Amino acid sequence: MKKAKVTDPKKKKTKRKPLFVKNGAVVVCRVQVTNLICIEKFSDFPQLGRFTLRTEGKTIAVGKV
Known part of the structure; x- marks a missing residue:
């Protein structure tokens, strides 16, 4: 992945490149x-x-795209 933005179920956002994501993110x-x-x-x-x-x-x- 080149760019990644993660939002967890608690609606906290991060712009760092994650190594993995938790189920539900x-x-x-x-x-x-x-x-x-x-x-x-x-x-x-x-x-x-x-x-x-x-x-x-x-x-x-x-x-989805």
Whole structure:
């Protein structure tokens, strides 16, 4: 991740680059991919505005564009 902003459930914000986030935290970040993918803004096209990040067969994050 290049930039990250974390908001925990208590609404405290930080601009530092986190090593990890706790369950339930909200992260705003920029993700760079190696292959082309088709995405759209969630508000314009909800079916293509969602994503899932997986590693080693486990889901580690879900989100909206």
